[in-house]
Amino acid sequence: MVFLRSAALIAACAVSLVSAVDISVQATGGNKTRAYQYGFLHEDINNSGDGGLYAELIRNRAFQYGEKFPASLEAWFPVNGANISISHPKPALSDELPAAINVKSSGKRGGQIGFANEGYWGINVKKQKYSGSFWVKGTYKGQFTASLQSALTDEVFASTKIKSKAVADEWVEHKLELIPKKDAPNSNNTFAITFNAAGAKDGSLDFNLISLFPPTYKGRKNGMRIDIAEALEELHPTFFRFPGGNMLEGDNIDNWWDWKDTLGPLRHRKGFQNTWGYQMTNGFGLLEYLEFAEDMNMEMILGVYSGLSLDGNVVPEDELQPWIDDALNQIEFVRGDANSTWGSKRAELGHPEPFKLEFVEIGNEEWLAGYPHGWETYKQYRLPMFMDAIRAAYPDINIIASGSVFDQNGIDIPEPAIGDYHPYRKPDNFLEEFNLFDNVATPHIIGEVSSTHVNGGIGWEGQLAKWPWWIGSVGGAIGLISYERNADRILGILYAPILRNLERSQWDITILQHAADPALTTRSTDWYIWELMAAHPIIETLPVKGELDPLFFVAGKTKQDSLVWKGACYNTTEHANVPVTVSFEGVAAGTQAELTLLTGPKDPYGYNDPKTGINVVETTKTILEAGEDGEFEFEMPELSVAVLDTYFEDTYSE
Ligand SMILES: *[C@@H]1O[C@H](CO)[C@@H](O)[C@H](O)[C@H]1NC(C)=O
Ligand SMILES: *[C@@H]1O[C@H](CO)[C@@H](O)[C@H](O)[C@H]1NC(C)=O
Ligand SMILES: *[C@@H]1O[C@H](CO)[C@@H](O)[C@H](O)[C@H]1NC(C)=O
Numbered sequence: 001m002v003f004l005r006s007a008a009l010i011a012a013c014a015v016s017l018v019s020a021v022d023i024s025v026q027a028t029g030g031n032k033t034r035a036y037q038y039g040f041l042h043e044d045i046n047n048s049g050d051g052g053l054y055a056e057l058i059r060n061r062a063f064q065y066g067e068k069f070p071a072s073l074e075a076w077f078p079v080n081g082a083n084i085s086i087s088h089p090k091p092a093l094s095d096e097l098p099a100a101i102n103v104k105s106s107g108k109r110g111g112q113i114g115f116a117n118e119g120y121w122g123i124n125v126k127k128q129k130y131s132g133s134f135w136v137k138g139t140y141k142g143q144f145t146a147s148l149q150s151a152l153t154d155e156v157f158a159s160t161k162i163k164s165k166a167v168a169d170e171w172v173e174h175k176l177e178l179i180p181k182k183d184a185p186n187s188n189n190t191f192a193i194t195f196n197a198a199g200a201k202d203g204s205l206d207f208n209l210i211s212l213f214p215p216t217y218k219g220r221k222n223g224m225r226i227d228i229a230e231a232l233e234e235l236h237p238t239f240f241r242f243p244g245g246n247m248l249e250g251d252n253i254d255n256w257w258d259w260k261d262t263l264g265p266l267r268h269r270k271g272f273q274n275t276w277g278y279q280m281t282n283g284f285g286l287l288e289y290l291e292f293a294e295d296m297n298m299e300m301i302l303g304v305y306s307g308l309s310l311d312g313n314v315v316p317e318d319e320l321q322p323w324i325d326d327a328l329n330q331i332e333f334v335r336g337d338a339n340s341t342w343g344s345k346r347a348e349l350g351h352p353e354p355f356k357l358e359f360v361e362i363g364n365e366e367w368l369a370g371y372p373h374g375w376e377t378y379k380q381y382r383l384p385m386f387m388d389a390i391r392a393a394y395p396d397i398n399i400i401a402s403g404s405v406f407d408q409n410g411i412d413i414p415e416p417a418i419g420d421y422h423p424y425r426k427p428d429n430f431l432e433e434f435n436l437f438d439n440v441a442t443p444h445i446i447g448e449v450s451s452t453h454v455n456g457g458i459g460w461e462g463q464l465a466k467w468p469w470w471i472g473s474v475g476g477a478i479g480l481i482s483y484e485r486n487a488d489r490i491l492g493i494l495y496a497p498i499l500r501n502l503e504r505s506q507w508d509i510t511i512l513q514h515a516a517d518p519a520l521t522t523r524s525t526d527w528y529i530w531e532l533m534a535a536h537p538i539i540e541t542l543p544v545k546g547e548l549d550p551l552f553f554v555a556g557k558t559k560q561d562s563l564v565w566k567g568a569c570y571n572t573t574e575h576a577n578v579p580v581t582v583s584f585e586g587v588a589a590g591t592q593a594e595l596t597l598l599t600g601p602k603d604p605y606g607y608n609d610p611k612t613g614i615n616v617v618e619t620t621k622t623i624l625e626a627g628e629d630g631e632f633e634f635e636m637p638e639l640s641v642a643v644l645d646t647y648f649e650d651t652y653s654e
């Protein structure tokens with residue numbers, strides 16, 4: 001960050017050819033808001049759950065499978081010529097995890113053999129404590145060796161011996177800890193388990209549920225990856241929508257994300273056939289979602305399955321009741337008291353206190369899959385039946401319909417439900433839609449939003465950008481401003497999707513990018529915009545006068561009772577800077593305000609590239625003083641975003 005005094009900034013700015021924009025903010029006449037709006041949707045897309053936020057390091061840890069994804073040895077390799085194969089031992093580790101890995105010597109008996117995992121395309125090895133476990137079946141007298149080692153050299157970073165408790169015909173869990181003495185130079189590492197084949201009765205052992213965790217966010221067992229969780233936390237999120245997205249709907253009615261399958265010991269989680277091309281472990285289950293929301297201090301928007309799947313099939317009206325009951329049970333699991341049927345399950349799992357849950361969304365993008373039948377049935381019976389049942393049981397829960405008044409053939413959102421709008425747009429579209437919500441009385445959330453397509457392309461068929469890019473981010477900021485100025489009716493603004501594992505990238509526009517190596521965790525240009533906007537929550541909008549385009553803006557009061565103005569500058573005449581005057585009614589001359597200005601690279605397509613680690617977004621903070629009429633003067637370059645706030649922490653005096 002660059003800190004400048006106002007005089008320096010003004011001196012540095014060239015005299016502009018562009019006409020100045022005068023903006024005046026009235027002291028009264030606005031609307032109260034919910035104040036805290038910014039957040040995100042998380043679903044497991046492109047390994048953003050498994051291999052992303054969920055900290056498990058071992059890929060394919062339990063050989064889980066589904067119709068689409070057969071059991072496989074993906075990510076596993078033999079060590080010392082072992083013969084490894086998928087087995088279906090009897091007894092199985094559990095009904096839920098029937099497949100295992102069989103490890104035996106391929107030649108004559110004897111010698112140290114084993115198997116290794118390459119992680120989610122690498123394993124981050126640092127001087128920290130790793131906690132692992134694995135289950136074994138088969139008689140073995142001797143020791144197991146577990147180690148973290150380089151995949152490129154012979155270097156072993158940490159190794160430990162575990163005395164075998166393994167016996168025939170029974171699964172026995174073994175626990176281990178590894179503390180590397182040094183950081184590995186890169187993430188090209190594997191986790192290996194070996195044993196002495198001579199000590200195994202048949203020269204062969206079955207293994208399952210092989211797991212290894214680094215330290216996790218807030219120290220949660222089975223928890224989240226620290227660097228990613230922190231990069232999300234720094235966005236000041238207050239709203240969290242989960243578990244999807246398409247993931248919630250599932251491929252067909254038999255394959256929906258059944259929250260009940262995601263509870264309890266990992267050995268009883270069978271996993272889920274993800275709609276994004278891989279088998280999910282379900283290690284990141286409902287309780288993990290709830291605890292993550294609690295740890296991040298976010299309000300939840302819980303998506304419940306609505307009886308529509310991605311293949312367009314819909315549960316008929318006379319068969320819907322069991323699904324409604326299931327959603328009621330799910331809500332009871334989240335917020336029922338510890339003596340209720342499902343609340344007691346939650347208590348058993350270690351969280352007796354009910355979670356706070358005030359927003360429940362019925363399904364996801366009902367206007368899309370199976371259109372028009374899906375959408376019609378949603379309007380006719382599915383939404384009303386779910387809504388009535390949930391509100392009868394929980395009158396304080398706000399119901400969110402998973403569509404907006406603007407979606408295909410619209411929806412008259414039945415009171416008191418809230419709509420959900422999902423603009424994935426070109427940057428220019430956010431200008432065109434600037435007034436979209438100005439006259440919509442029905443409250444909405446913006447449950448998913450980002451700039452995805454470059455200007456000039458034709459709609460959804462046009463060119464998807466490869467990364468969040470600067471003009472896309474500024475266009476997106478104009479969208480955020482358009483929602484904030486209707487913040488009395490727009491209750492939440494959520495980025496989606498948020499994460500993309502760089503090894504698995506088709507959906508390229510995410511607020512963060514990551515890989516096994518935390519050094520590659522990259523805050524995109526969107527991240528900087530969202531961080532700034534969310535850092536100054538408006539609790540009351542104020543009427544603003546001033547000409548729109550190229551500047552788009554909103555103003556209001558914050559919880560510190562300060563006055564804030566947020567603006568984005570799009571394309572300007574001849575690319576010139578725009579002189580701006582923001583006058584707040586009732587502000588005394590000499591009042592100070594902090595101006596935070598985000599500017600980008602010369603190239604509007606510039607982006608934050610994980611390979612170079614260079615941040616193209618420059619943040620400049622300046623203290624301005626109000627003139628005689630409470631006016632603050634500054635300039636905004638083309639494609640820039642600014643927040644002016646009369647409350648700021650004094651980090652300036654030295
Ligand atoms: C490896 O094990 C499989 C299954 O038991 C067996 O069919 C195969 O012949 C073995 N391969 C070697 C090289 O021992
Ligand atoms: C692992 O090493 C290979 C070969 O040098 C390299 O191509 C690859 O990028 C490395 N992967 C990671 C995750 O470092
Ligand atoms: C659950 O029931 C027990 C016994 O009836 C009672 O003491 C306790 O307060 C109840 N707990 C809750 C959370 O309602």
Ligand SMILES: *[C@@H]1O[C@H](CO)[C@@H](O)[C@H](O)[C@H]1NC(C)=O
Pocket residue numbers: 428431455456471571604
């Ligand atoms: C703004 O400029 C970009 C080129 O940088 C262009 O693609 C886009 O269409 C322009 N939009 C408007 C509204 O002028």
Ligand SMILES: *[C@@H]1O[C@H](CO)[C@@H](O)[C@H](O)[C@H]1NC(C)=O
Pocket residue numbers: 045046276277278503504505506507
């Ligand atoms: C990533 O997600 C997209 C959906 O956005 C999916 O089409 C694609 O197959 C996934 N890519 C990989 C490599 O799994």
Ligand SMILES: *[C@@H]1O[C@H](CO)[C@@H](O)[C@H](O)[C@H]1NC(C)=O
Pocket residue numbers: 029030031485486488541542543544
């Ligand atoms: C306040 O709400 C009213 C009614 O929705 C609207 O007409 C007016 O523009 C809003 N004012 C501000 C400053 O948001």
